[in-house]
Amino acid sequence: MLRLTTFCILVAGLVPATSMATEPAVEAVKPEETYLLRFQFSAGETVSYHAVHQAVVETRKGDYKEKSHHTSIMEKHYEVRAIRRGGAAKLVLTVDRAVMRAMFNDGKPIQWDSASGDIAPAAFERHENVIGKPLAEIVVSPTGEFVAGRPLLTAEELKGVGTGAGDDTASRNFLIPLPENAVKPGDEWNDKFEAKVTVDRKLERTVKYIRKFRLVSVEAGVAKIETSTSLITPVRDPQILVQLVQRSPKGVIKFDIESGRIVSRTTSSNKSEYGWAGSDSVIQAVTRGEERLVTPTEQGDLVGRN
Known part of the structure; x- marks a missing residue:
């Protein structure tokens, strides 16, 4: 009897434990959820934004130093004028109100509010004649692809404005390009412009x-998108690089998937260029921008909060 018991114990020790129990059920791996990002347009609708842009630019040459602070606070909107076959929309951008602030070195700050009725100081006179006027008309697809566009201002008026009326696709298209296919967190896409x-x-x-x-x-249905901009053309001329010192921002965009609209956008940059006016010259530009979607009940009471 003792020998039989010992034999059974030895056999039990040689049999893998997994063969003595029921195999656990293997759960099916669920595919990662993907999201189709598309702008939604409706003819006649108006979409409004509150935007703040700040820039501090410091230039030095030898012992000479100059520092300027610029802030612009804007209420702006785009109107959907028409929807084309295939879903592309014709949009018109207008700045409804602006508060401009500037300070040079340790001088007295200059400020102008377009709603005040006051004549703009010389530093802002280019902006005065474009407030309330349509700046540009663009045609974009539901993926944000720039199809066509044209400025609605004179050449002289164009000098006073930036976003929405520039000479490159990224400036003229105040939306963003979205991926052609559905994406999941971690996926990337890009676009190039001149x-x-x-x-x-x-x-x-x-x-x-x-x-x-x-x-x-x-x-909660809102996509968080990181973005960055980089120069890909080899440029070594300091006098050209100094023109591009504020053109490579990075930031975060929040996009409401159901409504097909940008909810908010933040950007920033901090870049220096050397040698643009001799070996002892340097310019540093630090910028920050914030933009957020405005509901109809908020309109008209935003500029004064900044």
Whole structure:
């Protein structure tokens, strides 16, 4: 009897434990959820934003130093004028109100509010004549692709404005490109665009940029997208590089998937260039921008909060 018991114990020790129990059920791996990002347009609708842009630019040459602070606070909107076959929309951008602030070195700050009725100081007179006027008309697809566009201002008026009326696709298209296919967190996409720079008084050249986008997460139906911009054209001329010192921002965009609208956008940059006016010259530009969607009940009471 003892021998039989010992034999049974030895056999039990040689049999793998997994063969003595029921195999656990293997759960099916669920595919990661993907999201189709598309702008939604409806003819006749108006979409409004509150935007703040700040820039501090410091230039030095030898012992000379100059520092300027600029802030612009704007209420702006785009109107959907028409929907084309295939879903592309014709949009018109207008700045409804602006508060401009500037300070040079330790001088007295200059401020102008377009709603005050006051004549704009010389530093802002280019802006005065464009407030309330349509700046530009663009046609974009539901993926944010720039199809066509044209400025609605004179050449002189264009000098006073930036976003929505520039000479490059990224400036004219105040939306963002979205991926062609559905994406999941971690996926990336990009687009390339060109910008003009001045070589001398009579000559311009074109440089190329790439904008990269990455879907970080989706929470409560809002996609969080990281973005960055980089120069891809080799440029070594300091006098050209100084023109591009504020053109490579990075930031975060929040996009409401159901409504098909940008909810908010933040950007920032901090870049220096050397040698633009001799070996002892340097310029540093630090910028920050914030933009958020405005509901109809908020309109008209935003500029004074900043």
